[in-house]
Amino acid sequence: MSSTALLILVVEGGIVRVIVDLCVVPLGVGVSVSREVAACQKVLDEAGLHTVLHAYGTNIEGDWDEVFDAIKRCHEVVHEMGAPRISTTIKLGTRTDRKQSMQDKVRSVEQRLRQD
Amino acid sequence: MSSTALLILVVEGGIVRVIVDLCVVPLGVGVSVSREVAACQKVLDEAGLHTVLHAYGTNIEGDWDEVFDAIKRCHEVVHEMGAPRISTTIKLGTRTDRKQSMQDKVRSVEQRLRQD
């Protein structure tokens, strides 16, 4: 195992932190998908995850396993609600050089915009 | 041309409205990408587009051609800044049944959450 991997263990106690952008699209339930998106939001809330809803998905911050367990649960719940098919898009970031929250990422860009 | 296409023309005056989620990732410029993301934000602002920055991209609302012209300009600007390679992810929604803004989409989910 490399020293970088060791760094992950030291910094994060063996836990990989992720920032995720999740967009769940149920098929076969008609045009509106807000009912299913709201159900996913509840799953994420019940999992205790930090989330921010936006116009084309939900940002999630948390430990890898907790985040992906919750995403799996979202698929199960949306199928249980009657959707026979789901197509989901996920963007997913990890980094070992430093801790960075969702808020840090937005602030970092906003600072640049003010500087220029 | 079908009656649906005609509907688009009537409703939108021939202009296709889109809601986009844009995430531009420059390669070969190091670990931080906030400088390039800020430059893209300026391009979008100068194009007069309605945008909302979030932790994993930027939501954009506008006419198809204006939005995609601006996205092309983002790639040009980020290459000009020195990035030899860019990998971008776009989510893109259009609908002909009704007008729906980015704010409408978020509100629609939030209403569901309050109802339950």
Place this chain on the structure above:
Amino acid sequence: MSSTALLILVVEGGIVRVIVDLCVVPLGVGVSVSREVAACQKVLDEAGLHTVLHAYGTNIEGDWDEVFDAIKRCHEVVHEMGAPRISTTIKLGTRTDRKQSMQDKVRSVEQRLRQD
């Protein structure tokens, strides 16, 4: 304009080459989407674009404007077929350091796998 932008003009004659991964998901048309995906394939073929269909999208190689004109046409055609709503995911790569085709990208990874 920077020297990098000049490089683009020299190398590509002012034309930005892109490699795109396109995934068009119509909503409100039921569970099967193969009819709409096939219609998009025809649009791309008629535009003379080089494409490779895979299990979760279509790879497209071409000039930026031609590729995005065709993607817009895909949305128009799928709406004309009756889909009131479309949610599309696009991955999009450009580079100024060298020309690289879709086949080059796959070969580059396959060579690495043989070397190890």
Place this chain on the structure above:
Amino acid sequence: MSSTALLILVVEGGIVRVIVDLCVVPLGVGVSVSREVAACQKVLDEAGLHTVLHAYGTNIEGDWDEVFDAIKRCHEVVHEMGAPRISTTIKLGTRTDRKQSMQDKVRSVEQRLRQD
């Protein structure tokens, strides 16, 4: 638990099958990413997953937990190789109405194209 969920259990023995499109982009390692993509391919092979490499990612077919364990391992391995930051895009499909392999999806579109 609803009868639909029960259907999943009956049809799949409690295992959720997924078709995934995975695109791992390491940041801070320069312009070429083929070394990291090849390393991910090995991780997926060692996990015994069925994969198809394409020009903008890798299609994967398998059980949810096995696929996502392998994707997590990809992030760990690419960090161990020295990438301080990774931005990954995943498309992910599940369905409860019928079994469908990656090959079925491609065939379904190709059949449509021949019929027209």
